[in-house]
Amino acid sequence: MTPFERRTRACQERLADVDADATVLFPSRNLLYLSGFDEEPAERHLLLFVPREGAPAFLVPDLYETQVRAESWVADVRTWSDDDDPRDALADIVSDLGLAGGRVLVDDTMWARLSQDLRAALPDADFDLASEVVAPLRARKDDAELDALRRAGATVDRAVERVRDMGADAVSMTENELAAEIERLLADEGGEGIPFGPLVGSGPNGAMPHHSHGDRVIESGDPVVLDFGTVVDHYPSDQTRTVVFAGEPPAEFAEVHGVVQAARTAAVETVEPGVTAGDVDRAAREVIEEAGYGDRFIHRTGHGVGLDVHEEPYIVAGSDRELEVGNVFSVEPGVYLPDEFGVRIEDLVVVTDDGAELLNDTDRGWRC
Numbered sequence: 001m002t003p004f005e006r007r008t009r010a011c012q013e014r015l016a017d018v019d020a021d022a023t024v025l026f027p028s029r030n031l032l033y034l035s036g037f038d039e040e041p042a043e044r045h046l047l048l049f050v051p052r053e054g055a056p057a058f059l060v061p062d063l064y065e066t067q068v069r070a071e072s073w074v075a076d077v078r079t080w081s082d083d084d085d086p087r088d089a090l091a092d093i094v095s096d097l098g099l100a101g102g103r104v105l106v107d108d109t110m111w112a113r114l115s116q117d118l119r120a121a122l123p124d125a126d127f128d129l130a131s132e133v134v135a136p137l138r139a140r141k142d143d144a145e146l147d148a149l150r151r152a153g154a155t156v157d158r159a160v161e162r163v164r165d166m167g168a169d170a171v172s173m174t175e176n177e178l179a180a181e182i183e184r185l186l187a188d189e190g191g192e193g194i195p196f197g198p199l200v201g202s203g204p205n206g207a208m209p210h211h212s213h214g215d216r217v218i219e220s221g222d223p224v225v226l227d228f229g230t231v232v233d234h235y236p237s238d239q240t241r242t243v244v245f246a247g248e249p250p251a252e253f254a255e256v257h258g259v260v261q262a263a264r265t266a267a268v269e270t271v272e273p274g275v276t277a278g279d280v281d282r283a284a285r286e287v288i289e290e291a292g293y294g295d296r297f298i299h300r301t302g303h304g305v306g307l308d309v310h311e312e313p314y315i316v317a318g319s320d321r322e323l324e325v326g327n328v329f330s331v332e333p334g335v336y337l338p339d340e341f342g343v344r345i346e347d348l349v350v351v352t353d354d355g356a357e358l359l360n361d362t363d364r365g366w367r368c
Contacts, residue, residue: 002036002073003142003143003144003145004033004034004035004036004072004073005073006142007033007034007137007142008034008035008050008056010137011023011034011050011133011134011137012050012051012052012053014132014133014136014137015050015051015052015105015133016052018103018132018133019103020052020102020103020104020105020128020132020133021051021052021099021102021103021104021125022049022050022051022052022097022099022104022105023049023050023104023105023106023107023130023133023134024047024048024049024050024104024105024106024107024110024118024130025047025048025050025107025110025130026041026046026047026106026107026109026110026111026114027039027040027041027042027046028041028107028108028109028110029138029306029307029308030107030108030109030130030131030134030138031048031107032234032307033134033137033138033307034048034050034056034134035048035056035058035072035073035074036071036072036073037058037067037068037071037072037074038071038234039064041109041111044061044086045059045061045080045086045087045089045090045114045117046058046059046060046061046064047059047060047090047114047118048074049093049094049097049099051097051098051099054097055074055075055076056074056076057074057076057077057078057093057096057097058072058074058076058077058078059078059079059080059086059089059090059093060077060078060079060080061079061080061081061082061086062079062080062081064079065077065079078092078093086117087117087120087121090117090118090121091121094121094122099122099125100122100124100125101122101124101125101126102125102126103125103126103127103128104118104122104125104126104127104128105127105128105129105130105132105133106118106127106128106129106130107129107130108129108130108131115127135311135312136312138306138307138311138312139304139306139311139312139313139324139326139327140324140325140326140327141306141326141327141328141350142326145235145306145328146326146328146350148232148233148234148235149235149237149305149306149328149348149350149359150359151232151233152191152229152230152231152232152233152235152236152237152359153237153239153348153359153360154360155186155189155190155191155230155232155237156186156189156191156228156229156230156237156238156239156360157239157360157361157362158189159182159185159186159188159189159191159228159230160226160239160241160360160362161362161363162185162189163178163181163182163185163226164241164243164362164363164368165368166181166245166368167245167246167368168220168245168246169245170218170224170245170246170368171218171219171220171222171245171246171247172217172218172219173217173218174214174215174216174217174218175200175201175202175205175213175214175215175216175218176200176213176214176215178198178200178213178218178224179197179198179200179212179213182198182200182226182228183198186228186230189230190232191230191231191232192230192231192232192233193230193231194228194229194230194231195229195230195231195236195237195238195309196228196229196309197212197213198212198213198226198227198228199211199212199213199225199226199227199228199240200212200213200224200225200226201213201224201225201342202216202218202219202222202223202224202225203216203218203219203222203223203224203340203341204338204339204340204341206223206224206225206242206336206341206342206343207336207337207338207339207340207341207342208336208342209298209299209334209336209342209344211225218245219247220245220246220247221244221246221247221248221249221250222244222245222247222249222341223242223243223244223249223250223253223257223341223342223343223366224242224243224244224245225240225242225342225343225344226240226241226242226243227239227240227344227346229309234307235306235307236305236309237348237359237360238305238309238330238346238348239346239347239348239360239362240332240344240345240346241345241346241362241363241364242257242260242342242343242344242345242366243366243367243368244366244367244368245368246368249341249366250340250341252337252340253341253343253366254366255291256293256335256337256341256343257343257366259287259288259291259293259335260288260333260334260335260343260344260345261345261364262287263283263284263285263287263288263297263333264284264331264332264333264345264346264347264364266283266284266286266287267280267281267283267284267301267302267315267331267333268331268347268349268356268358269283269356270283271323271331271349271351271355271356272323272351272352272354272355272356273322273323273324273325273351273353274322274323275322275323276319276320276321276322276323277313277314277315277316277319277320277321277323277329278316278317278318278319278320278321280301280302280315280323280331281300281301281302281315281316281317281319282317284297284301284331284333285297285301285317285333287333288333288335293335296335296336296337297333297334297335297336298334298336299334300314300315300316300317301315301316301331301332301333302314302315302329302330302331302332302346303315303329303330304327304328304329305328305329305330305348306328313327313329314329315329315330315331323351324351325351325352325353326350326351327350327351328348328349328350328351328359329348329349330346330347330348330349331346331347331348331349332344332345332346332347333345345364347359347360347361348360
């Protein structure tokens, strides 16, 4: 049984647990997770039906049939042609699968037009979101996923080391130029794409947590927040380091960097099965609050990472969600001083039987 088939069987068990009759998926990370078939959303009706019992079935445009059969484990592939009205094919497949009333869970990202066509085909059904059954499965990574995530982490580690080795050569580059060089290095180290554009925040730009990159020139002594990742076999890495390429930083910077470093360590050391996501957030936040920077830590401590670079579990204050073996998430506390600089340090961790495994492990110091 392939990993995709195992995941689909687990999804069907969850459908039974929540008393839902089926989930219907659109081209999305959820569809890839269960079927192995990856495609971007488009205007044609391409849907995967996973009933609570029995075999799943694809409804696809006929130009996709060969591709879907080659790339997915799902054997039942129904087609329609561009000369057909896809709504007729949709009515036929829901009838064949015995769907009528009951609960149907649709992909959270399904386009409204397709969702409306599905509602028209199932006028007596109650609709909810597929994340009710798929998100808990995706949050607990299997061996195939962990292998890809480890390789993605190792790839970005190699690129991070090469960025740090630039040292004074990075001074006088613009943020845009350094971001382009980071993308080149990630590809050179074997990355298969980027899950998000590199974040390069130099000097005061680093005080904006989601500053992307711009035309500011990196100067000697500038703290530079570097947040980037790559993708391996559909799975991303995500790592942040805050460095000074050359010169001496502002007087308060070394203190702030040390506080953020200690907060990251405290959070990672808290991770183990049964601990709540809120506990991990609290461990990081308490260190920063005790140092007097609590009002400058302005975001959650982390987010789950899988097929999406932001997914469950979210490491946020007050969350009572208990961590499970196989959860993968970021730990990324930060302190941001407006108009001066920012510091963020981010690592990805896997929850293990007795703690946490780091998925990246490059130098966390600020000197290059």
